Amino acid sequence: MYALESDWKALSLLVAFMSVLFSISLIMISRLFANPKLEQSAKSELIFAASTVILVMFVITIVPFAEQLSLTFLQELYSTHLVEGTLDPNMTVIDVVIIYLNNLSVCAVRVLNILFAIDIPVQAVLSIVMEVVMSELASGFFMNFFSERITNTTEVLIFYLVIYYVIYYILLFIKYFGMMFFTLGVLLRAFPPTRGAGAFIMALCIGLYFIFPMSYILIGIIMLDSGGPIICDITEIPLVKECTDVNGKITCNTAGSLSASNLFEKSLYVKSASNWFMSFLNWLGTFMNNFIMMMCFVPFLALTLTLSFILSTSSLFGATIPEVGRGLVKLI
Secondary structure, eight states: OOOHHHHHHHHHHHHHHHHHHHHHHHHHHHHTTTOOHHHHHHHHHHHHHHHHHHHHHHHHHHHHHHHHHHHHHHHIIIIIIIIIOOOOOTTTHHHHHHHHHHHHHHHHHHHHHHHHHHHHHHHHOOOOOETTTTEEESSTTHHHHHHHHHHHHHHHHHHHHHHHHHHHHHHHHHIIIHHHHHHHHHHHHHHHHGGHEEEEHHHHHIIIIIIIIHHHEEEEEHHHHHSSSSOOOOOOOEEEEEEEEEEEEEEEEEEEOOOTTTTTHHHHHHHHHHHHHHHEEEHHHHHHHHHIIIIIHHHHHHHHHHHHHHHHHGGTTTTOOHHHHHHHHOOO
16 A cells, blocks of 8 residues: 555656657657658647656655645644644654544444443333323333434434545545546646646645645634544443442442432432433533534535635646546547
8 A cells, every 4th residue: 555655656757757758759750751740749749748747746846745744733733633642753644634533433433332321221211101090101201302312313423424434435545546646647648638637637636635634634623612632531321339349249339229228329329420421411512513513514615625726726737627628529
């Protein structure tokens, strides 16, 4: 994978220089057969080929420099706005996005596990059916709203986890194969009918490889509700207060039946459990807002900035939308 990630530079330079050699050979052939028109066209192609070499060398120089500068900038924001820890100097901007998304997905899976544990007693209560006044049936004991909220939250989390995996594998594809398409763009730019399309592909590759992940991180930092990193600091459900080992027999104090002797202890346990539940709900609201934001709104905003960059810089590579259309029509 690392070879594919780095070989695009050598391949792009090789294709660019081959286009120059092809134009020089075309000039030699035109002079050999004394064809002025062919010589004039070959000289024009030589100018385009030379500009392609300059553009490729510029991209090969500026992309690693911009990526290193961005990583230095992200290092300052990493521990305060992203996740705790330090960045590996060999990372790319896409790696930073993947780390952040992985942290969110781990939290989402943990929330699903907690909701599953909470749903067990809720569904048990809902399964109880009582006959009232010997005619009407009563069930649920006002627990339906808990069950509905748990079901809705679970469905939303699963839906956005699917989106997470889609974004995750798209980012992996861009990281390892995105710049390989830059070589394809250089190759297409060497031929007049596909010159516009090739230049557009070159701008598209740079935008997806660098601008999209950088925009994703920066927009996510700006739009997050919390001022610090999203840390999955959910404590375990206090189902068991404490356990003791007496002669090899483990005895646990749980929220069992109340009596005069353990009333104070059980009331403290119920209070601690209720405090945990309220803190979990408060944390869950903030987490769901951030998770939905990062999985739904931020990708579209980052993609909008990326497309703006592509349309703005495609002319630098010699691509305009009308030229792409005319080239395709000529090719057909």
